[in-house]
Amino acid sequence: MKARFTLAEIQQQALAIVDRDGLAGLSMRSLAGALGTGPMTLYNYVKGREELEALVVDAVAARVDMPAPTDDWHADTRAAATALWRTVRAHPAATPLVLTRRTSSPAGLAPAEGLASALARSGLDGADLLAAFRTVMAFVMGLAQAELAGPFAPEGAADAEAHRVGALTEGALPALFRLASIGAEHADEEFDRGLALVLMGIQHVVESARD
Known part of the structure; x- marks a missing residue:
């Protein structure tokens, strides 16, 4: 019997539900309704909630527009990390799954x-390559997690969260207080600055190995 849906169709529909209604809105019933079928039909494709969430992670990975490789590893690494960052940020409701769930397919590992x-x-x-890979991935996902928790220093001095951070840190924690007062006006700018620092460190290791 020919399958009624492709796995890609189910993945993208599941992600669309999460984008619109959040993780709480994703269920076998809501997905079946979006696909115009019954919940029992979906069990031919997905065994349960865990696999359903893995499909969402794969759907996010499928939307990462990875650049074509060139001879410039530094530019390629920056482009790859940036593509991953922008895709994860485009689906904030799915970020908790991206951070905590393993992909369910080789295609999901493409980024x-x-x-x-x-x-x-x-x-x-x-070991150096593994450390470099883990460091870049940790930076991308760590910043996504930090943004998911809320801005450390939101725009606007009148913001309640800015006041809360200021009240907690002023006097007792001067370094954090200074950071809270700076703010991050643009998340992409903070990402670019941080990634540049990470790549500087990796570049140093590469050059040292050549000496």
Whole structure:
């Protein structure tokens, strides 16, 4: 019997529900309704909630527009990390799943493969390559997690959260107080600055290995 839906169709519909209604809105029943079928039909494709959430992670990964490789590993790594960052940020309701769920298919690992390949073109290998890969991924996902929790220093001095952070840190925690007073007007700018620092460190390791 020919399958009524492709897995990609189910993935994208599940992500659309999460984007619109949040994780709480995703269920076998809501997904079945969006697809115009009954919940029992979906069990031919997905066993339960855990696999359903894994499909959402894969759907996000499928939307990462990985750049074509070039001879410039540094530019490729920046482009790959940026593509991943922008895609994750475009689906904030799905971010908790992206941070905590493993992908369910090789296709879902394509963004990680693109990043690892870019770093490998630097000449790093073994433990250094693994450390570089984990560092870039940790930066991208860590910043996504920080943004999900709310801005450290939101725009506008009158913002209640800014006042709360200021009240907690002023006097007792001067370094954090200074950071809270700076704010991050643009998340992309903060990402670009942070990624540049990370890549500077990796560049130093690459050059040291060549000496």
